Amino acid sequence: MQSRALRRSLILFCLALLFMGAIEIGLRLFPNTLNPRMGNVVYSRYGEFPGGIYYREPHSGIRLMKRDHRDTLYFNGYRWEHQTDSFGFRNPVDVKSKDVLLLGGSLVYGHGVSAQDVVSERLRVMGVDAYNMARQGDGLHSSYVLFRTFLEEFAPKRVVLFAFNNDLADLMEHPAYAALGADNPPPELLEYDYRKVRQGIFSGDTTQHSFGRRIRYHTLAFRFWRAMGKEIEARLAAPAPGANDTGAIPAPPYLQPLLDPRALETGRNYYRHVLADMATRCAQRNIEFSIVHLHAYQPARSRAHMDAAAEFVQLLQATCEPLDIPFHDTTTLFEGRSDCFLKVDGHFNAEGHRVLAEYLKREVFAGVTSKQRENESSR
Numbered sequence: 383m384q385s386r387a388l389r390r391s392l393i394l395f396c397l398a399l400l401f402m403g404a405i406e407i408g409l410r411l412f413p414n415t416l417n418p419r420m421g422n423v424v425y426s427r428y429g430e431f432p433g434g435i436y437y438r439e440p441h442s443g444i445r446l447m448k449r450d451h452r453d454t455l456y457f458n459g460y461r462w463e464h465q466t467d468s469f470g471f472r473n474p475v476d477v478k479s480k481d482v483l484l485l486g487g488s489l490v491y492g493h494g495v496s497a498q499d500v501v502s503e504r505l506r507v508m509g510v511d512a513y514n515m516a517r518q519g520d521g522l523h524s525s526y527v528l529f530r531t532f533l534e535e536f537a538p539k540r541v542v543l544f545a546f547n548n549d550l551a552d553l554m555e556h557p558a559y560a561a562l563g564a565d566n567p568p569p570e571l572l573e574y575d576y577r578k579v580r581q582g583i584f585s586g587d588t589t590q591h592s593f594g595r596r597i598r599y600h601t602l603a604f605r606f607w608r609a610m611g612k613e614i615e616a617r618l619a620a621p622a623p624g625a626n627d628t629g630a631i632p633a634p635p636y637l638q639p640l641l642d643p644r645a646l647e648t649g650r651n652y653y654r655h656v657l658a659d660m661a662t663r664c665a666q667r668n669i670e671f672s673i674v675h676l677h678a679y680q681p682a683r684s685r686a687h688m689d690a691a692a693e694f695v696q697l698l699q700a701t702c703e704p705l706d707i708p709f710h711d712t713t714t715l716f717e718g719r720s721d722c723f724l725k726v727d728g729h730f731n732a733e734g735h736r737v738l739a740e741y742l743k744r745e746v747f748a749g750v751t752s753k754q755r756e757n758e759s760s761r
Contacts, residue, residue: 402601402603402604403603405602405603405606406601406602406603409424409602409603409606410602413425413456413461414459416609417613418457418458418459418726419609419612419613419616420606420609420610420612420613421456421458421459421609422456422457422458423605423608423609423612424602424605424606424609425456425602425605426455426456426457427453427455427456427464428455428457428518430445430587430589431591431595431599432591432595432596432599432600433599433600434599435447435448435451435453435455435464436448437586437587437588437589438589439579439582439583440582441574441575441578441579441581441582442527442570442574442579442582444523444524444527444528445517445519445524446470446517446583447466447470447471447472447517448466448470448586448587449466449467449468449469449470449583449584449586450466450467450468450475451464451465451466451470452464452465452466453465457493457494457727458494458724458726458727459726459727460494460495460724460727462492462493462494462495462496462497463496463497465497469532469583470583471513471514471515471516471517472491472492472497472500472502472514472516472517473502473513473514474497474503477506477513479511479513480511480513480536480537480538481510481511481512481513481538481539481540482505482510482511482512482513482538482539482540482541482542482747483513483515483529483532483536483538483540483541483542484501484502484512484513484514484515484516484542484544485515485516485520485525485528485529485541485542485543485544486516486520486525486543486544486545486546486676487516487517487518487519487520487521487544487546487548487549488516488517488518488519488520488729489516489544489546489676489678489729489730490502490514490516490544490676491514491516491517491518491520492514492730492735493518493727493729494724494727494729494730494731495724495729495730495731495732495735496732499731499732499735499736500514500735501514501730501735501738501739501742502514504735504736504739505739505742505743505747508739508740508743510742510743510747513536513538515528515532516544519552521546521548521549521550521552521553522543522545522549522553522652522653522656522657523552523553523556523568523570523656525543526570526656526659526660527570527574527576527579529541529660529663530570530574530576530579530663531576531579531580531583532580533663533667537667538669539669539670540669540670540671540672540747541660541664541669541670541671541672542671542672542673542674542742542746543657543660543671543672543673543674544673544674544675544676545673545674545675545676545694545698546675546676546678547636547637547640547678547690547691547694548636548637549694550639550640550645550646550649550694550697551635551636551637551638551639553639553648553649553652554639554645554648559648559652566651567655567659568652568655568656570656571655571656571659634687637686637687637690637691638690640690640691640693640694640697641686641689641690641693646693646697649697650697650700650701653697653698653701654701657673657701657702657705657707658705661705661706661707670708671707671708672707672708672709672710672746673698673702673707673708673709673710674709674710674711674712674742674746675694675695675698675709675710675711675712675713676712676716676738677691677711677712677713677715677716677717678716678723678728679716679717679718679719679720679722679723679728691713695711695713698711699711708746710745710746712738712741715737715738715741716734716737719734719737721733722734722737
């Protein structure tokens with residue numbers, strides 16, 4: 383009796399292995415069969431898990447991309463080759479010049495597009511020695527930490543900080559900034575030891591993952607069942623057709639802090655402290671410092687959405703003007719330009735990077751700031 387039960391258990395175990403193996407082979411041979419939401423769970427490398435492209439720097443707590451790392455990334459149905467240099471940034475390994483540092487998030491990193499199409503590479507073709515320090519998810523906090531860590535070492539001639547509307551939402555995720563007041567500088571200005579940050583960056587990923595965790599993340603079949611669970615959960619949580627249908631399109635979650643007066647005031651204080659420090663450090667070294675606001679295309683924008691985006695532009699303008707920081711807004715450049723963005727995703731496609739590169743070459747890297755042009759024209 384026991385031997386019969388054992389045989390049945392072995393048969394069921396073998397069938398389960400065959401079933402999981404069939405799923406694994408199918409997911410690898412036919413990667414485009416899943417919808418983007420499930421595909422993100424199964425194929426994405428965006429994370430600090432085994433096989434992910436990130437690790438955590440222990441002193442500052444910021445997330446970093448692995449150095450000298452090559453992989454094929456997936457998100458929202460798009461695949462692209464990802465390669466970092468010896469510093470952990472998305473640049474060709476043979477790029478030496480760092481005359482122009484580009485700081486920002488996924489729009490500048492080049493999420494969803496090939497390396498040759500990214501704005502930094504297009505600028506290099508145009509004769510601008512651009513060095514891409516942007517990463518997915520980076521806001522002003524992470525950009526500032528990278529700025530302080532590498533400013534002396536890279537010794538650039540220009541620093542361009544790209545700001546996006548979700549930067550304030552990212553900032554609000556840090557508990558230390560919830561009570562940030564007008565006279566309280568954030569900790570990264572005075573408290574971080576940037577020598578230790580650099581050591582943490584070059585120590586690499588020291589995380590020790592358990593065997594079970596490695597199996598769960600390296601095996602697509604296991605990730606598939608996790609994706610199935612999330613898909614069922616999302617469908618159950620989705621409102622029924624017509625439920626709560628007021629006809630109004632709410633602002634997306636990443637814009638909500640811009641509609642909250644308290645969060646907006648915290649953002650103003652933070653931006654004032656950090657941008658003033660960046661501008662001062664650049665001025666002391668004769669480095670030109672400027673800020674570019676990136677506009678994202680939205681096919682159906684609500685009044686709340688437009689008001690929140692306008693609040694962020696106003697926040698940036700109001701911060702830059704008294705600090706004499708050149709500010710550029712790409713809202714007009716990309717308004718209504720659906721041809722510049724990846725479908726279902728919202729990041730720049732190859733055309734968007736081309737348009738942005740030409741705009742930067744013309745407006746930001748022309749050698750004369752807009753304020754100087756205004757002064758010359760008024761004489």
